[in-house]
Amino acid sequence: xxxxxxxxxxxxxxxxxxxxxxxxxxxxxxxxxxxxxxxxxxxxxxxxxxxxxxxxxxxxxxxxxxxxxxxxxxxxxxxxxxxxxxxxxxxxxxxxxxxxxxxxxxxxxxxxxxxxxxxxxxxxxxxxxxxxxxxxxxxxxxxxxxxxxxxxxxxxxxxxxxxxxxxxxxxxxxxxxxxxxxxxxxxxxxxxxxxxxxxxxxxxxxxxxxxxxxxxxxxxxxxxxxxxxxxxxxxxxxxxxxxxxxxxxxxxxxxxxxxxxxxxxxxxxxxxxxxxxxxxxxxxxxxxxxxxxxxxxxxxxxxxxxxxxxxxxxxxxxxxxxxxxxxxxxxxxxxxxxxxxxxxxxxxxxxxxxxxxxxxxxxxxxxxxxxxxxxxxxxxxxxxxxxxx
Amino acid sequence: xxxxxxxxxxxxxxxxxxxxxxxxxxxxxxxxxxxxxxxxxxxxxxx
Numbered sequence: 001x002x003x004x005x006x007x008x009x010x011x012x013x014x015x016x017x018x019x020x021x022x023x024x025x026x027x028x029x030x031x032x033x034x035x036x037x038x039x040x041x042x043x044x045x046x047x048x049x050x051x052x053x054x055x056x057x058x059x060x061x062x063x064x065x066x067x068x069x070x071x072x073x074x075x076x077x078x079x080x081x082x083x084x085x086x087x088x089x090x091x092x093x094x095x096x097x098x099x100x101x102x103x104x105x106x107x108x109x110x111x112x113x114x115x116x117x118x119x120x121x122x123x124x125x126x127x128x129x130x131x132x133x134x135x136x137x138x139x140x141x142x143x144x145x146x147x148x149x150x151x152x153x154x155x156x157x158x159x160x161x162x163x164x165x166x167x168x169x170x171x172x173x174x175x176x177x178x179x180x181x182x183x184x185x186x187x188x189x190x191x192x193x194x195x196x197x198x199x200x201x202x203x204x205x206x207x208x209x210x211x212x213x214x215x216x217x218x219x220x221x222x223x224x225x226x227x228x229x230x231x232x233x234x235x236x237x238x239x240x241x242x243x244x245x246x247x248x249x250x251x252x253x254x255x256x257x258x259x260x261x262x263x264x265x266x267x268x269x270x271x272x273x274x275x276x277x278x279x280x281x282x283x284x285x286x287x288x289x290x291x292x293x294x295x296x297x298x299x300x301x302x303x304x305x306x307x308x309x310x311x312x313x314x315x316x317x318x319x320x321x322x323x324x325x326x327x328x329x330x331x332x333x334x335x336x337x338x339x340x341x342x343x344x345x346x347x348x349x350x351x352x353x354x355x356x357x358x359x360x361x362x363x364x365x366x367x368x369x370x371x372x373x374x375x376x377x378x379x380x381x382x383x384x385x386x387x388x389x
Numbered sequence: 390x391x392x393x394x395x396x397x398x399x400x401x402x403x404x405x406x407x408x409x410x411x412x413x414x415x416x417x418x419x420x421x422x423x424x425x426x427x428x429x430x431x432x433x434x435x436x
Contacts, residue, residue: 258419
């Protein structure tokens, strides 16, 4: 009698049950969104046309998926091969991250079958948003081709794996170019709204801020991600990856700490150039300082201490701190400090269905990541392709 | 100091002046932070 219940036990784990419930609720909200319209599930209005689907799913999703291009650049362009073990997990995260960004965008703009229109039928070449859309479309395609060798190895399609391996360097270079373009352009989107975004967050250099912060966000995400997979998918990690991941944490933490120090300096410079000192004494100023000191300055110092002490645990927990800081920064720019002059009753707060949709999309990403990481050579090397990643 | 700014020239002089001072601070602070960051790295002999 115990035989038939065995597979049921492996399926009905707490992880699967929680994910199943979230996906079910998400599915119901998806049907509501696409049958009843955006107004039925969101608190968006004419004052606040962008909510958390843009602020969190898109802006945070793209920033935290930056680990893909950062790791590729580190390993293949700067030739630091000791970070090779981080490439595949980072590419998978980036691929899923961007795919879910596009999915979230489908919820936000609606009529997803018209998503190709701005690219192929009616190009708005004078719009920053057009550049972002074009880059995201191209980069998602590049990430797909960067990820696909792992799937070919899993399927044992040697010929296809050989052919895609020949163009991998071109894909890497193209991916980095596209990332530098749209990571900064996402910040440049807000250049058009100086009267809506609070002066402490709005700056002529906001595109530079977005680009630089995406680099240390990506590095921190790679470190944090390894902490999570080491905890939950340890049996899928081979010994080489396990040892190399400590080098990745130390190297990326060192680079991220210095970048964060530089980022803090250019933020101060931005305040000086716009002469925004007077705002620092206000409540908005305190919130800005909380973000800059609490989520950029302090973690940079803690990263540095972690690197000096070679304390991997400290570095890993700091990476989570930095990831939270990036989320806070993107939400501040797109939601909290946006429309800051509006009275409180006109300000935006997401509905529970918007929040649940975001949870649904993140859960979907985690489930697909787990599905792929368990089966394909992401956290370990395929025995037929040693040193060929 | 806000009331002393009447023209774009005043504004640029004021903000650029502070920015230049901050650059001097950055030129000192960032190398110090770098030496703190790498202070315990294995030293490689380059000679």
